[in-house]
Amino acid sequence: xxxxxxxxxxxxxxxxxxxxxxxxxxxxxxxxxxxxxxxxxxxxxxxxxxxxxxxxxxxxxxxxxxxxxxxxxxxxxxxxxxxxxxxxxxxxxxxxxxxxxxxxxxxxxxxxxxxxxxxxxxxxxxxxxxxxxxxxxxxxxxxxxxxxxxxxxxxxxxxx
Amino acid sequence: xxxxxxxxxxxxxxxxxxxxxxxxxxxxxxxxxxxxxxxxxxxxxxxxxxxxxxxxxxxxxxxxxxxxxxxxxxxxxxxxxxxxxxxxxxxxxxxxxxxxxxxxxxxxxxxxxxxxxxxxxxxxxxxxxxxxxxxxxxxxxxxxxxxxxxxxxxxxxxxxxxxxxxxxxxxxxxxxxxxxxxxxxxxxxxxxxxxxxxxxxxxxxxxxxxxxxxxxxxxxxxxxxxxxxxxxxxxxxxxxxxxxxxxxxxxxxxxxxxxxxxxxxxxxxxxxxxxxxxxxxxxxxxxxxxxxxxxxxxxxxxxxxxxxx
Ligand SMILES: Cc1cc2nc3c(=O)[nH]c(=O)nc-3n(C[C@H](O)[C@H](O)[C@H](O)COP(=O)(O)OP(=O)(O)OC[C@H]3O[C@@H](n4cnc5c(N)ncnc54)[C@H](O)[C@@H]3O)c2cc1C
Ligand code: FES
Ligand code: FES
Numbered sequence: 001x002x003x004x005x006x007x008x009x010x011x012x013x014x015x016x017x018x019x020x021x022x023x024x025x026x027x028x029x030x031x032x033x034x035x036x037x038x039x040x041x042x043x044x045x046x047x048x049x050x051x052x053x054x055x056x057x058x059x060x061x062x063x064x065x066x067x068x069x070x071x072x073x074x075x076x077x078x079x080x081x082x083x084x085x086x087x088x089x090x091x092x093x094x095x096x097x098x099x100x101x102x103x104x105x106x107x108x109x110x111x112x113x114x115x116x117x118x119x120x121x122x123x124x125x126x127x128x129x130x131x132x133x134x135x136x137x138x139x140x141x142x143x144x145x146x147x148x149x150x151x152x153x154x155x156x157x158x159x160x
Numbered sequence: 161x162x163x164x165x166x167x168x169x170x171x172x173x174x175x176x177x178x179x180x181x182x183x184x185x186x187x188x189x190x191x192x193x194x195x196x197x198x199x200x201x202x203x204x205x206x207x208x209x210x211x212x213x214x215x216x217x218x219x220x221x222x223x224x225x226x227x228x229x230x231x232x233x234x235x236x237x238x239x240x241x242x243x244x245x246x247x248x249x250x251x252x253x254x255x256x257x258x259x260x261x262x263x264x265x266x267x268x269x270x271x272x273x274x275x276x277x278x279x280x281x282x283x284x285x286x287x288x289x290x291x292x293x294x295x296x297x298x299x300x301x302x303x304x305x306x307x308x309x310x311x312x313x314x315x316x317x318x319x320x321x322x323x324x325x326x327x328x329x330x331x332x333x334x335x336x337x338x339x340x341x342x343x344x345x346x347x348x349x350x351x352x353x354x355x356x357x358x359x360x361x362x363x364x365x366x367x368x369x370x371x372x373x374x375x376x377x378x379x380x381x382x383x384x385x386x387x388x389x390x391x392x393x394x395x396x397x398x399x400x401x402x403x404x405x406x407x408x409x410x411x412x413x414x415x416x417x418x419x420x421x422x423x424x425x426x427x428x429x430x431x432x433x434x435x436x437x438x439x440x441x442x443x444x445x446x447x448x449x450x451x452x453x454x455x456x457x458x459x460x461x462x463x464x465x466x467x468x469x
Contacts, residue, residue: 001168018168018210021197041198042266043351054268060197061269062190064168065212109265132350133263 003067007032008076016063023047025063026073034074034104038135045134048105048112049073055112074104077111087111087151096147098138105134110148114155121152163200170212174219174299174328180211182301182324187211189326191233192270194262195278219328222246229332233274237267249361250292250334252456253341257284257359260345276312277327279319281428282353282378284345286313290383291359291375294332300325313382337464338370339363340457342449345377346441348432354378355433356441358420360449362398364457369396374416374449379425379442389420389446398454407447413454417446 005012007030014029023040026032026049038044040059047059050072058071077085087107090096097103110130113120120126131145167185171177181187188207190196191214199205213219213233220234222245229246239245240254261267261275261284275285276296288294289309296307301324309330312320321327335341345357357377363370372393374386396412407414420442427438 017165019163019165021162021201024162040201042194042262045263045265048265055265056269057194057265060194060266062168062193062197062210062212064170065190065193065214109263112268113264129259129264133265135351 001064001067003064005063005066005068006070008072014063018062018064020063021059022049022051022061022063022066022071023058026058026071029063032073032075036101036104038101043135044102045105045109046102048108048134050108050112053112053115055109072108072111074107077107085111086154086156087114087147090147090151090154091144094143094147094150096139096143102134102136102138106131106136106144109133110151114148114152118152118155118157121149121155127152161201161203163197164203164206166200166207167209168212169209170215172215172217174216174326177211177213177216177326178299178301178324180209181326183209185209187323189213189277191274191277192236192266194266194270195274195280213326224334227334229334230329231272231332232329233271233327235272237261237270237272237275238264240272241267246334248334248337249339249341249456249460250332253288253292253343253359253361256341256343256452257288257357260284260343260347260354260357263350273327273330276309276330277319277321279313279317279382280353281316281381281383282355282357283383284343284354284357284359284377286383287357287375287377288359289330289332289375290385291361291373292332292335293373294330296327297329297331298322298325299328304328309383310385315381318382335361335363337460338365338457340453340455340460342452342454342456344445344448344452346445355430356427356438356445358442358445358449360446360453362393362450362453362457364398364454364461367398369393369398369412372416372450374420374424374446376420376425376442376446379420379427379438381426381428384424384426386416386420386424386446388423389416392416392419393450398457400451400454400458407451411447413447413450414443416450417443420446
């Protein structure tokens with residue numbers, strides 16, 4: 001089946017079987033291997049990406065479902081000039097990653113939540129829900145929580 | 161594993177979706193996909209045709225008409241995270257229950273109606289629907305019909321839905337301001353389904369219980385309405401122990417918990433949760449959910465008395 005998907009603001013015209021999973025198409029057909037696959041069961045969160053602005057598990061979506069839609073992966077976070085995204089800066093500053101396998105998923109889950117509502121960062125319960133929305137075997141989650149809170153503080157506010 | 165090959169259709173209307181379901185091949189509806197795609201990966205589901213309803217306009221509508229809430233087939237779990245998304249105590253109950261369902265990125269795809277259609281015994285929404293007298297709207301080749309949630313669930317993953325039927329929406333009567341809501345859940349880890357959970361509402365008039373509704377999650381092979389416990393609560397005086405104190409032994413909520421555990425629940429043993437353990441959990445969680453419902457009712461009544469700001 002022929003589909004057109006915008007991934008990180010670039011248009012991809014792809015020919016994919018309906019059974020192909022979004023995560024596999026991002027990695028294999030688009031060459032965007034920043035999206036990681038851990039469990040492929042929706043549990044670990046490593047594969048989290050934004051589809052039309054909402055954070056989703058890319059291991060539990062079919063690529064054909066994104067026909068005509070927009071996907072953002074971890075490769076799309078940094079600015080054009082390579083300037084790290086506020087979340088990437090905060091994860092680095094708070095040591096919210098060690099091996100980094102889980103990191104793309106946490107970054108995208110947090111990006112989706114903060115883009116929808118920057119006030120998430122002021123609510124410890126919602127930050128905890130984000131930090132608990134994936135599995136990290138290295139950090140113990142606390143640094144991830146701190147990083148999300150820090151990024152929320154530095155989040156660009158719309159000019160008033 | 162990857163899903164086995166299938167044909168994919170993305171209808172634009174309910175009628176086209178129903179036609180695709182009734183075309184004589186093994187067709188499955190794809191709503192949020194948060195259970196179906198997993199089942200397909202595990203090859204427990206091998207549909208010949210996947211009918212993706214995500215492009216049918218109108219199915220994502222959440223509306224209130226008089227005293228009734230209507231939730232369309234594409235309303236995602238996360239729509240209920242804000243207590244104000246649905247008016248009154250039902251909104252409170254939904255917001256308490258929804259955060260126990262999976263994680264934010266799963267709640268942004270998965271749907272309430274999909275949970276009902278799936279019929280997992282540990283589904284929070286299924287027990288909420290049974291407790292609150294929800295009604296499912298179905299559309300098949302033979303036309304439209306309605307099924308009360310109380311008669312919809314026949315066993316694990318077995319429902320009254322016929323293979324050619326699409327569940328288009330679910331309706332809930334909205335309880336009034338004299339009702340409070342509570343929800344209590346026990347799970348092993350963040351990533352597990354509930355071992356046991358309880359949804360409860362209490363309607364209190366003149367300090368006495370006028371109506372109680374209790375839904376049990378994962379306390380049988382299907383969602384259960386704890387009718388015996390509800391009956392035992394009718395007319396009981398609502399006296400709450402001070403915050404931080406346990407319910408005393410003979411308290412009506414503690415008694416209701418015991419009754420729910422012994423007379424209403426029919427637990428199925430699972431790894432890490434045997435039958436006795438689950439009965440114990442039911443007793444404790446019913447008490448907690450009722451207490452929370454009573455506290456919610458009390459604060460709602462106080463706001464009501466204070467008038468609107
Ligand atoms: C890691 C993880 C944790 C989870 N934890 C929980 C949890 O704690 N509690 C919980 O309740 N759920 C949990 N879920 C499941 C999740 O809530 C699903 O979203 C839900 O079970 C199904 O909704 P869906 O919209 O994704 O349906 P789908 O996966 O699209 O469909 C599920 C089934 O229902 C059928 N179906 C769906 N919609 C319709 C319809 N409108 N008409 C007819 N048939 C239909 C499908 O054909 C399929 O058989 C979890 C899932 C994951 C991956
Ligand atoms: S790979 Fe998708 S959640 Fe683990
Ligand atoms: S940094 Fe290693 S798993 Fe999270």
